[in-house]
Amino acid sequence: xxxxxxxxxxxxxxxxxxxxxxxxxxxxxxxxxxxxxxxxxxxxxxxxxxxxxxxxxxxxxxxxxxxxxxxxxxxxxxxxxxxxxxxxxxxxxxxxxxxxxxxxxxxxxxxxxxxxxxxxxxxxxxxxxxxxxxxxxxxxxxxxxxxxxxxxxxxxxxxxxxxxxxxxxxxxxxxxxxxxxxxxxxxxxxxxxxxxxxxxxxxxxxxxxxxxxxxxxxxxxxxxxxxxxxxxxxxxxxxxxxxxxxxxxxxxxxxxxxxxxxxxxxxxxxxxxxxxxxxxxxxxxxxxxxxxxxxxxxxxxxxxxxxxxxxxxxxxxxxxxxxxxxxxxxxxxxxxxxxxxxxxxxxxxxxxxxxxxxxxxxxxxxxxxxxxxxxxxxxxxxxxxxxxxxxxxxxxxxxxxxxxxxxxxxxxxxxxxxxxxxxx
Amino acid sequence: xxxxxxxxxxxxxxxxxxxxxxxxxxxxxxxxxxxxxxxxxxxxxxxxxxxxxxxxxxxxxxxxxxxxxxxxxxxxxxxxxxxxxxxxxxxxxxxxxxxxxxxxxxxxxxxxxxxxxxxxxxxxxxxxxxxxxxxxxxxxxxxxxxxxxxxxxxxxxxxxxxxxxxxxxxxxxxxxxxxxxxxxxxxxxxxxxxxxxxxxxxxxxxxxxxxxxxxxxxxxxxxxxxxxxxxxxxxxxxxxxxxxxxxxxxxxxxxxxxxxxxxxxxxxxxxxxxxxxxxxxxxxxxxxxxxxxxxxxxxxxxxxxxxxx
Numbered sequence: 001x002x003x004x005x006x007x008x009x010x011x012x013x014x015x016x017x018x019x020x021x022x023x024x025x026x027x028x029x030x031x032x033x034x035x036x037x038x039x040x041x042x043x044x045x046x047x048x049x050x051x052x053x054x055x056x057x058x059x060x061x062x063x064x065x066x067x068x069x070x071x072x073x074x075x076x077x078x079x080x081x082x083x084x085x086x087x088x089x090x091x092x093x094x095x096x097x098x099x100x101x102x103x104x105x106x107x108x109x110x111x112x113x114x115x116x117x118x119x120x121x122x123x124x125x126x127x128x129x130x131x132x133x134x135x136x137x138x139x140x141x142x143x144x145x146x147x148x149x150x151x152x153x154x155x156x157x158x159x160x161x162x163x164x165x166x167x168x169x170x171x172x173x174x175x176x177x178x179x180x181x182x183x184x185x186x187x188x189x190x191x192x193x194x195x196x197x198x199x200x201x202x203x204x205x206x207x208x209x210x211x212x213x214x215x216x217x218x219x220x221x222x223x224x225x226x227x228x229x230x231x232x233x234x235x236x237x238x239x240x241x242x243x244x245x246x247x248x249x250x251x252x253x254x255x256x257x258x259x260x261x262x263x264x265x266x267x268x269x270x271x272x273x274x275x276x277x278x279x280x281x282x283x284x285x286x287x288x289x290x291x292x293x294x295x296x297x298x299x300x301x302x303x304x305x306x307x308x309x310x311x312x313x314x315x316x317x318x319x320x321x322x323x324x325x326x327x328x329x330x331x332x333x334x335x336x337x338x339x340x341x342x343x344x345x346x347x348x349x350x351x352x353x354x355x356x357x358x359x360x361x362x363x364x365x366x367x368x369x370x371x372x373x374x375x376x377x378x379x380x381x382x383x384x385x386x387x388x389x390x391x392x393x394x395x396x397x398x399x400x401x402x403x404x405x406x407x408x409x410x411x412x413x414x415x416x417x418x419x420x421x422x423x424x
Numbered sequence: 425x426x427x428x429x430x431x432x433x434x435x436x437x438x439x440x441x442x443x444x445x446x447x448x449x450x451x452x453x454x455x456x457x458x459x460x461x462x463x464x465x466x467x468x469x470x471x472x473x474x475x476x477x478x479x480x481x482x483x484x485x486x487x488x489x490x491x492x493x494x495x496x497x498x499x500x501x502x503x504x505x506x507x508x509x510x511x512x513x514x515x516x517x518x519x520x521x522x523x524x525x526x527x528x529x530x531x532x533x534x535x536x537x538x539x540x541x542x543x544x545x546x547x548x549x550x551x552x553x554x555x556x557x558x559x560x561x562x563x564x565x566x567x568x569x570x571x572x573x574x575x576x577x578x579x580x581x582x583x584x585x586x587x588x589x590x591x592x593x594x595x596x597x598x599x600x601x602x603x604x605x606x607x608x609x610x611x612x613x614x615x616x617x618x619x620x621x622x623x624x625x626x627x628x629x630x631x632x633x634x635x636x637x638x639x640x641x642x643x644x645x646x647x648x649x650x651x652x653x654x655x656x657x658x659x660x661x662x663x664x665x666x667x668x669x670x671x672x673x674x675x676x677x678x679x680x681x682x683x684x685x686x687x688x689x690x691x692x693x694x695x696x697x698x699x700x701x702x703x704x705x706x707x708x709x710x711x712x713x714x715x716x717x718x719x720x721x722x723x724x725x726x727x728x729x730x731x732x733x
Binding site: 007008009039040076077078079080081083087088090102105106109110218219220233234236237238243246249251253254255283284285292294295296309333347348349350402403406407408410415416417420 | 430431432433435436437438439440442443446447449450473474475476477478479480482561562565568569584585587588589590591592593594596598599600611612614616617706707708
């Protein structure tokens, strides 16, 4: 029942090339889970008719903007929602078109699962390779390869098996198959085979439907245990309050980015290195005994420690290093190229530092995965870059921790977010 | 100690929204929270309590009053701000009309879109660099594309083709003087999530959200409330000649300007019944209820480009 309260949440993304049927897949998922309401359906039925289509085009659901409707293309990442009654889903809908790398990286950054669509008629394409590489780079924990448009190859099992074998060979080549469990499934997003309903066109496939896979995928952070990381967002000192109990209140507010913390745990505040113990954990008016990853809480420590936004509270036994140089995979997001001569701002958790480019070690050709020399970075480029930092950052490698291993690069003159970094 | 039990979806959404509110407080010099007294902004008030208590909110509350708001909602707005002990700023579209910055085509025209002008005037008057709002991406398809920290230029304009990329939970609320950020802590919530949260947190709401008797007429296929009293005693939305006034049991799914917000037929008199009704409805929240969204496929997008929320 859709009114249940204790559903968990899964964020996922879809990728594939332009005509792989991504919008149709999302439209079909929303339709089959009864997320599309009558008035929306009427709207797209009217538009389908206006465009001279016979059936209702479910892919129209995902075209939100005027320019997208005019040109029939998707411009930017959009977020969509549906719920099954046991789980709430957030879909990051990244266009397969132009600007693919930056959109893909953006959508992937919050996704816990990626559905990689392959057109059954075309098999593993350059786009498939590119998207798989990016999903691997951005560390999406779960990969589902959906061989779509099975209806156009007569639901032929041999076609599916061939594509599956090809993909495994390629995924092994890039290290993806070794790093992740990859699930495969045949489907027809257009007709709805194997999304929510099995239908009866592919009796030879006895595996899970897409919704089965989505329902069973572990939520982020429920899988591995991580070191506790608590970047301080805001310090609460209500000393002007009339309430004498609050005179000495000093709460460190933030989100548990990784790991768990309990009352009584020994902690260290970085970068100054002061040590204390957790006196209390609060969520609003509620007192908690412990807090887990992704919870936004307030920590009170036993000692008065001078701590401000940008500091990080960690468990004394598992402190990260504070570093003034980082090496990272960077995806350049901006039309203005990265200039090694300029100074940028790096934002890592709640901390910012000015940064200079140490070196661009190599650029990756996302089609061939070759390493190339390069003097600058243009939009959609992926490269391995070193940064020299003005302030120390408390970092983990991205493959250990997606929260404390990630950063964005900001252009000080435009204030725009121009780069995304994953620390090696 | 290690539970490894994932957070429930409401706990997750709450934690994300608190994180966003604290990022605003941490990054912005002079933010403000847009508060209308409606269900979404009431959720945000609860989230702000969880984010900042026992401290005060690091921002005042701002309501842009069209002058055509339901009295029950305006009273509720004032009462809630007083209970919280937070500062409430009210700026009205009628003042903008007097200044001549809002010019109505017809006196009874919906004033919803004119709120953008008054909002931008308030932003300039107080020098706000960030406005926190209760918009959700599930409301409308232009909203589905909007960032959580959404950049607006000095004219308050949103450029959907040139948005800041938003990755992980690293938000970028930096602006130059005159520009501002619109921050949407409940972007990832749906109408259902809002009602479930209201139920869980036991939040009080203006009475017009619950089933009540009201005079209506049927106009352009929608239920249209008529003879609604304003604070000054005037009645707004007079029925037109030939329209039959019916007294009907209705409730509002969304609360806005009286001239363009329609109720739905309902007997849901408490939150748990509304949750059930929301689960089984076949019409979107704005589909039946917001007359101003229906003028064209892109009316929300157009208004947002002009500075609307």
